[in-house]
Amino acid sequence: MSVLEQTSHDVEAIPAPSKSLGRRLASLPIAARVAALTAAGLISLIVSSILLTQALYRSADRTADTKALFDLAANAAAAHVTFGELRYWLTDLSVSLLMNSQRNAEQARERLLDQLDGLSKSSPDAVREIRVEMDDYVKRALEAADSYTQDNRIIGNALLAEARTHSTNVDAALNELVEEVSAEAEAARNEAVRLAQKTATTAAILVIIVLLIGSLLTILVLRSIIGPLRRLNRVIGELTQGRYDIEIPIEGGDELGAMSRALRLFRAGAIEKKRLEDEAEQQRRTIAAALEAISDGFVLFDPQDRVILANSKFCEFFPDHARASLPGQSFQEILEQRLAGGQVDLAGASPEEWIAQRLHIHKDPAGFVCEDRFGDRWVRVSRRKTPDGGAVAVYTDITELKQRQDELERAKSRAESTNEAKSRFVASVSHELRTPLNAIIGYSEMLIEDASDQHMVEFVPELEKIAAAGRHLLALINDILDLSKIEANKMEIFLETFVVADLMRDVQATVAPLMAKNRNGFVLDLDDDLGKMHSDQTKLRQNLFNLLSNAAKFTEGGRVTLTVRRDRRPKGDWLIFKVSDTGIGMTPEQQERLFDAFTQADASTTRNYGGTGLGLSITRSFSRMIGGVVKVESELGKGSTFTMAIPAEFKKESGEQHPSEAVPLPPRDKAVLIIDDEPAARTVIARALAEAGLASFEAASGEEGIAAARAHRPAAIILDIIMPHQDGWSVLRSLKNDRELCEIPVILATILADRELGLSLGAVEYLTKPIDTEKLIQTIEACGGGNRDVLVIDDDQASRDFLRRILIKKDWRVHEASDGARGLGLMKRLLPRLVVLDLLMPEMDGFQTLSEMQQTPELQNIPVVVVTSKDLSMNELEWLRDRAVAVVTKGANSRSQLVKALERQISAAE
Structure with missing residues (x-):
């Protein structure tokens, strides 16, 4: 017995609750029966849900009321506590007469008023009484404090006693209010619990009723469906075995009746087959006519790569060999016809190789799109495989599109050339403008200083106008140059x-x-x-x-x-x-x-x-x-x-340049060793040193610091005291007891306040954290020494005069050279303590000069400050940072930047 028959037998064995109800269900469509069953279930659920919802809403309202009452009780208790704080501070005020007590009392009073406001809606009379008593209490307590302040202790004691009476009344009223609200909250809670229990009982009863109704309706619907379905299942089994003479039962007007009629139509389906084939042929002819109407060439190949269908537009691409488009022609034969017509550019390949290449592309299951020449015409060929293994191809004439594309490429090339010329022009003009503007701004600022020093203040406003106008013009030039670089995609990151x-x-x-x-x-x-x-x-x-x-x-x-x-x-x-x-x-x-x-x-x-x-x-x-x-x-x-x-973290696209590797450890006379176990502290000090033009390297412990000092011999050491394992005092003793390291200046930087001990152990300075970076730099710079020669290399006379005036004020001997070659000669003879170098110069520019210095042993360690109006690329800036101690760009603020850079290097050299 099949599963379907067994299910039907089991359902029919169940006693029917109502024969008439079952017959009425059988007369309905299956969808209607299921809908009726669903509707009955939904109605039951809706009714039960409405009842439960009403009960839940009542319970929720009761719970909300209960919560509100408990909140009021908590607020009343808080008010009682706050009043206690108020009474404490007022009492303390009467005793200590401190303003702090009065402020605390005022704060407590304000909190108490806020809490009473929250209670006023539920107990307005009680709150009103409490407010009156509290105001009287506060008033008498403050009057008592004033009396004590005026040394009227008798009046103060009387007022304080009266205040205690009001305090007792407030305390009693608050206790009564707390008890009243707490009692109401407890009663509300009990009512909420009772209502919740009632709701649970109602829900259980409703669930049982819904289950009973659902079970009854389900049995009736199953009986009306499974019996007829079992009979149709038996007929289907006979038809699948080829016995078409079996009688197909008529099951009525429902879905099962529709299945019965479908089985009868199945027997008559073979008669319709021929008619459908005729319709398919007619549709093929319609498609062929539609293909003739399109403007592109169209061809359809079978799985053997032979033409099934092609339109006349396709034939136009083979004007002398129209038979190539006839049905039955192979794709290889079409290629051979193209070769014979001279329409193919072999590009150095043999005809056989060209045909083999085209056949390989044609058989690509993914299809392809390519552009090809047919004589003097350009054609886009789009080919794709069909599901049956054939192929369909579309040939589109794109000659006019190609011509326009060539014109656009030529126009684009001309535009790029014009833009490149514009960028070169803007860069050249901005450099030519920046140099004189730098002199104008620098000299105007120097004249302002001189006028102020010589008490000629009437000239300062006019000179400031000159400087401001120069800075404004220079800012405009910089903006235009930036915009030009952005438009040319040459702005670097x-x-x-x-x-x-x-x-x-x-x-x-x-x-x-x-x-x-x-x-x-x-x-x-x-x-x-x-x-x-x-x-x-x-x-x-x-x-x-x-x-x-x-x-x-x-x-x-x-x-x-x-x-x-x-x-x-x-x-x-x-x-x-x-x-x-x-x-x-x-x-x-x-x-x-x-x-x-x-x-x-x-x-x-x-x-x-x-x-x-x-x-x-x-x-x-x-x-x-x-x-x-x-x-x-x-x-x-x-x-x-x-x-x-x-x-927060920007990553360049692949292919862009990345920053250069870390700069190697600088020479001894330019490096400072930082010994501190805290990375953050090392970072702060290293940044301050870098801003001052001083290189640094770090050690995270005393042992590492001593080893680093022996290996690199720094110009100075910045040492923390509180470190694990070996503290700063021990490190300082080890340094000063070492013959090779004892001459290195040590600056203590710590949170401890023991300056005398640090200096007695040999430290040159004792700085307390947080460190004053200016004092730190001054201390390090005070550790240097050397000659007084500075070499300025710049082809612009105004720039050299400007730099000379700055340096002479610092009592330095200034030597000048107008290009890199002369500058190198002077350097080898003078060995100056500092070189100020321009980049854009004739004969030998600043880049070549720096390269020569790096290759000359006696010049390698001379500090170089680069001063230039050139707009530096990222690579140039990285290159200069590896070889110069400072790079200053001539601009609106270049003088102040230059003075600071020179002062740092001069101080370091001194």
Whole structure:
């Protein structure tokens, strides 16, 4: 017996609850029966759900009321505790008369008032009484304190006794209120428990009723379906064995009846086969007509690569050999016809090799698309395999498209040549402009200093105008050069790891004068865990400066805020920089074109505030280059907010240049050894030394430090005291007892305050953490010595005069050379303590000069400060950093940067 028959037998064995109900179900379609069963189940569920929901809502309301009462009880208890604190502080005030006690009492009173406000809705009368008594109590207690202050102790004692009476009344009222609310809360809880138990009982009864109704309806529906289905199953078995004379029962108008009729149609299906084949042929002819109407050549191959169907457009590609497109022709024969017609460029291959190559491509199961020449025409051939193993190909004439493409390529080449010429012109002009501008700015600043020193202050404002105009023009030149490099895709990225908070404080110091100019307040809002970034620090700094300078320019007497947050994401952290101001704001139309080059909000903005409109365009380009985005939100008259999102770790695409390897350990007279077990402390000191132009290397313990000192003989040692294993005192004794190391100056840097002991053991200075970096650099620089010769190598006379004036003020002997070759000759004769070198010079430039110095043993260790107006690439900057102690770019702030760099090197040389 089959499973279906067994199931039917089992269902029929169950006593029918109602014969008439079963017959009515049998007259319905199966879908209707299932729908009726489902509807009955849904109605039961809906009714039960409604009842349970109502019960649950009542229970939830009761629970919420209970919770509210318990919250009130907790609030009342808290108010009682707070009153105790108030009473304590007022009592303490009466005894100690301290202002701190009065402040604490006021705070406790305010908290108590807030707590009483929360109780006033449930117990207004009690709260009102408590407030009155509490106010009287506070008043009498404060009066008592005043009396004690005035040394009227009798009046004070009387007032304090009266205050205690009010205090007792408040305490009693609060106790009564706590007990009252707690009692109500307990009663509500008991009611909620009772209601929950009732709901659970109701739910159980409803579940039993639904199960009974569902079981009854399921039995009735199964009986109405399985019996007829068993009879049809037997007929299907006979038909599958080839006995088509079997009688097919008529099962009615439901789905089972439809199955019965389908079986009768199955017997008649063979008669329809021929008619369907005729229709298929007609459809093939229709498709052929449609193919003739398309503008591309079309051909269909069978699995043996013979033509089944082709349109007339395909034949046009073989005008002298139209038979190649006839049905039955093979693909190889078509290729041979093309060769015979002279339409093929063999490109040095033999005809046999060309045919073999084409056949191999044709049989590629993935299909292909290629462009081929048919005489003087270009044709795109698209070929794809069909599911039956054949192939379909489309031939498209693209001669006109090819001609246009060639024209576009030529136009693109001309545009690239023009852009390259423009970039060379801009770079050349900016260099020619920067050199005289540097002299103008430098001399104007020197004249300002001289005028101030000689008390000729009436000339200072005019000289400052000259310097400001020069800086403005130089900034414009730099912006145009940056924009040109961005457009030519020649702007390079220099990646480095840096501390975000340090950079933000540096930016804050830089923009402070801009903020003060328009009387703006500046707020720096930093997260505590900003951490580090690996990105192009220079471009990020310039972006922030552009945004902040704009905010300062368009805001007057307002506030500018720089907010920095670290957004931690699964695929990598981002740094979010927001620059907000309370300035003039912008309309939506102005915001749409804000980031376009040479564009400002409108013409009045340029007239009123100045500027070229390049800053924000460069900011957006720089942001994209380091993987970030920048957007603006603004409202006219209310201010603007610029948001810049930059990935915390930017990774260059493959194929781009990477930073050079670590610079080898510097010579002895330029290196400082840092001995400290804390990496963070070593990093802070190393950064300060690097900013001062001093190289450094590190050791994490006393043992490592002594070994490093023996191996590299540093110019100075910075030593921590508190370290594991071997502390700083022991290291200092070991250094001073060593004949080879005793002459090395040791600077102690620690949190301990024992200066006398450190100096008595041989240290040259004792600095307490956190270290004053300026004092540290001064101490290290005081350890040097040498001659007084400085060599300036620059082809520009004005630049040499400018540098000479700076150096002479420091009592140095200045020697000059106009190119690298003369400079090398002077170096070999003088062996100066310092070389100031320009890069762009005739005959021998600065790069060649540095290379020659590195190859000459007696010149290798001479410190070199590079001063140039050249726009350096990343590779050039890396190369220079390996060979020079400082690189200063001639610009708006170059004089101050140059003076600082020279002062550091001069101090080190002294």
